[in-house]
Amino acid sequence: MRIVFAGTPEFAAGHLEALFAAKEHEVVAVYTQPDRPAGRGKKLQASAVKQLALAHDVAVEQPVSLKDPDVQAQLANYHADVMVVVAYGLILPEAVLRIPTYGCINVHGSLLPRWRGAAPIQRAIWAGDTHAGVAIMQMEAGLDTGPVLLEKALPIAAEETSASLYEKLAKLGPAALLECLHELPQKLSTAQQQDETCVTYAHKLSKEEAQLNWQQPAVVLERWVRAFNPWPVAWLRSATGETLKIWRAEVLPDTSKALPGTVLSADKTGIVVKTQENALRILELQPAGKKPMPAADFLNGRAEHFPVGRQLAGANHE
Structure with missing residues (x-):
């Protein structure tokens, strides 16, 4: 088939690379976000998808929006059988969804309809889900609402971070995409509508919500730490008011009557x-301007940050 690919970050580039390697279909054009300033010099930098496309001598389009009729006309000129969308970052208007022969399909990092939206990997870990996966759906005007053509699941390990789960899904997604494209007409005819009663939303992450809330059980806070690794990284305020990033922690059974946020040791x-229930043992943390370090190393010369018996301030997330 003739494929137009739309994507931007490394996750998307892995899917594009799989299409090139398989040599089963022809990628006739690649759509990606405009070059962005990056690095200390704030020089314009091409996306991972653009760099890969140029290396394979494929036409690259970087419109600011797909709402422009001229942009849509250019897309139509590629005469694509299907448009594959992976972490593109731009909204596709209904007019665009109708341009390719088989429409547009999207690779999403969750088992739909659970975790529609921007941060499905992180939300799955934070919520304590036992499984994650990828879903390939036919795109509609709504946010991740289209019928599902194919899903692939995998278990979420006990020590899974968003970084490690991302790597696993980055391998699972391309294989699922190739399988789906190999039998696309049949997959489209047997696509399953999403159960609207089971919908959850994976809202975009923020640095503010990464602040640990001691009113939560330790088991939730331990997932909190893993879900926000590698971004924006869970954090707390020490007894001196310093912001410290928390990279690794574990649940410790505790039946004491101390108030939540109290430093026990x-x-x-x-x-x-x-x-709120049990205790959280912080194993690795990071002061501002320093590298992550074991808690024992941090405490050398910094004991004033965690005096035993002091109650730490904590966010009260609604």
Whole structure:
């Protein structure tokens, strides 16, 4: 088939690379976001998808919007059988969805209809889901609402971070895409409508919500730490008011009557803070301007940040 590919980051580039490697279809054009300033010099930098497309001598389009009739006319000129969309970052108007012969299909990093939206990997870990996966759907005007052509699931490991799960889905997605494209007409005819009673939304992450809330159980906060790794990284305010990023933690059974946020101990085994249920032992943290370090190393010369018996401030997320 003639394929127009639309994507921007590394996750999308992995899918495009799989299409090139398979040599089963012809990628006639690639759509990606305009070059953005990056690095210390703030020089314009091409997306991972653009760099890959240029390396394969494929036409690259970088419209600011797909609403422009001229942009839509240019897309139609590629006479695509299907448009494959992976983490593109631009909204596709209904007119665009109708241009390719078989429409537009999207690779989404969740088992739809659970976790529609921008941050499905992080939300799945934070919520304590046992499985994650990728869904390939036919795109509609709504946010991730289209019928599902194919899903592939995998278990979420006990120590899974968003970074590690991202890597697993980055391998699972391209294989699923090739399988779906190989039998696209049949997959479209047997696509399953999403159950609207099971919908959850994976809203965009923010640095503010990454602040640990000691009113939560330790088991939730431990998932919090893993879900926000590598961005925006869970954080807390120490007794001195300094913001510290938390990279690794574990649940510690505790039946004490201390108030949530109270420092129970701070030694070479870690920093133990009382939560709404049990306690959280912080194993690795990062001061501003420094690299992540074990809690024992942090406490050398910094004991004032976690005095035993002091109650730490914590966010009260609604």
